[in-house]
Amino acid sequence: EEPDLESILDECETCGMSRRMLMWHYRSKDESLIAFSNHQFYGGKLNTFPSSIFGREGFGLHHVHVPSGVFDRGKSRTNRVEAEVVAKMVRDHYARKDGKSLGVIAFSEAQMEAIDQALDEMRKDDRELDAVLSSEEGEPFLLYNLENVQGHERDRIILSVGYGKDENGRFALNFGPLNRDGGERRLNVAITRAKSSLDIVSSIRSEDIDLSGSRSKGALLLKQYLAFAESGGDRRALPTSPGKREDATPFEEHLRMALEARGHKVRMNVGTSDYRIDLAIEDPSEEGRFLLGIECDGAHYASGLTVRDRDRTRQAQLKRLGWKLHRVWSVEWFRNPEGELDRIEEALGSVRPTG
Template sequence: GGRRDNRVEAEFVARRVIHHFDTRPSRTLGVVALSQAQAAAIDQAVQEARRHRPDLDHCFTEDRLDGFFVKNLESVQGDERDVVIMSIGYGPDEHGNFGTHFGPINKGGGWRRLNVAVTRARLRMEVVASFRGSGLADSANESVQHLKRYLEYAENGHAVLAQDVTQADAEPESPFEESVLQVLRDWGYRVQPQVGVAGYRIDIGVRHPEFSGAYALGIECDGAMYHSSRTARDRDRLREEVLAGLGWRLHRIWGTDWYRGRAAAERRLREAVELAVGRGPVSGSTSKDPRTGPTAAAEDDKLGEVSGVRAASPLSGVLTAPDAPGPEDCTPPTAAAEHERVPVDTEPDRPWSSLYEACDMTVTSPYELHTSEARPALRNLMTRVIGVEGPVHEELLVQRAKEAWGVARAGSRIRDNVREVVRGLVRSGQVTGDGYFLNVAGREELHARVPGEGDTPRKAAHIAPVERQLALYELAAECPGMSRDELVRHAGEFFGWRRMGRDIRSFLDSDIDELHRRGRLREANGHITAVG
């Protein structure tokens, strides 16, 4: 009790290391432990075991690419071996009490470290633990939950994980999914939203028309921001490998593509469904003979022949990922799930959007910009700028005046002169003012404008609220069901802002609230849709 390592488990790992080189000396080997303390205990146990087997010393080389290693979870990235043994190390204490602290796994992004560890083996992965995955309670910590699922997968294989956990009354999670479901039903397919597989959720499962209870295809409906999120793609890697190992075929639909290019997206979906039906049901969705479950591994197991649990008191077992290839079968591990990545059009058909055009003029005037004598030329300039850039912020009018006169900075006298000229234009009826924004009188057409290639994006404060709100409304109409955060981030991308500062978020949140107040947007259960 109170130790930071698991000596019994370390000694068992050492025996597995000796057994490996005794039976598979041509295959490279590495050991990964969840903690540095457990790695040190394993290294010590291996050194002790080697004293009794000097004939195997030639197997323990220190070659960087192929040599034997014992490393902890945080230092194994970049290393690959034919066979990898992973030691959990943590487990019940001498009183049988079981904590849920797994060192680096519990930290933020722990699932990334686990993902690295379980993908280090080219041919075979062995997992040694002092408890079974089923003995680990469900955890609110996402990374600990991933560990639990992986242990269950390693111990039980596909048959257990492939069992669907589906509620008959499950509902789609967004209007986007509802739209896809309706299209599939209109085509005559039986569909099930929110199919539970191996502890994960597949947005839509398409039932195979000829095999009762079996699925032909899983469909993933990804919102507007998913395709640009590297974290989301990384997070899905382990998930997709598990689903692919269970035989699932997946077709991904991007929300932006579904609403911008509906006909093409539907065509691709129909082709994917028909192809999947032709291939037969996915292997993970059909019932299997329980006799084909995991089998006990013998002490003289051969590479690729182990598919179950090896009892080892007082350990719960040696868990070996099933279906690893044998020495004569050196094909790569199962490929990632079959996703069709539909590219989002970089120049979508958006009649409500246009490029922002800046008015570039040079004024030749004998009078300095701050003088009253300069006002006739300044009046002509302001009329032209507002005509091209309106609605335009007063600050940008000052900027254009500076540029036209070649002035480096604008003091109070220059600003006052620009304001006086603008007030005169408003009084004349040529220009209308709305707060700090000026526009051509009578102009009804409005576009949400984006920066051109290489142009500096306008500040959020320099974009008229009506223009920001137009973009938010139309983006919500393109991809119904986005969360508020997705909509804000999508608007940020639209206007060219690489970083979403607090000021930008404040402006866009206020705009969304205003659209709610006017009945233009509706938000329910965290999902936003455009009205009308």
């Protein structure tokens, strides 16, 4: 009798079926939620899109450090302090009543149960929390571990590592399911369940994971992911290079300097995948929002992605992510730079909130 293969995809391939990768990613409303997986698991091949919102609480990737957390290496194999922190985050999330769905993923079944117990204690004295955690309406609250969260997603995900230093300050590189064969794929599933924001809660930092003598791919990827989360999802913290994207052209640099000379705050190459917004002007009246994205016909426009990048699907996705776009042609810029700057000012005036 032949052993079962790991996934239905593997079963299909053994039957001679061809495999095709789906290149477009739509779930994440912030690229930091998919950037690590895109670079580490998908070779940077996913077409993802930058958001017009940045640096805001409750949006994107964040690391929550619990320095007082202690992992019980004995009977319970849990981190009670971290579980209580996660439970408080759940309570605070629902107290905001912003309508965003929530899911909690623990690295182990034992840590999942510890979080469940901490929530049960809170529910005894909090009827509103008890009601919302019991509700089955919309996308109800979910609490899973690494091994059974496949197929689920929520607006916000809280990921509890649990593992950490014991009461004597010793830290064993035992991450349960993550250390097993295929553990890296379980991590990939967990870190891609969020649509709007992901908080990874841990009692350790990336620097605490000493991989000398370890061959665990899962542990290596966790160390790298923690470092990425500690940076707030900064693409410069990714363990591999962003890939094919070239540096800004002299044309784009000239445009940036001209806009800054007019008092605008400008960011270049906004995004983490091959597709990026060439220049983005920050909204002076609303922190954490880009007022206008500017696309140029430089190296990016001339790349092999051009055909896909101009289609309606891309435009619709960028609009969904809140972008207002304006194009500047290099020929027109060199012919009449002041005129092009005036056109940008007009575009800014049309998208600025009134009142």
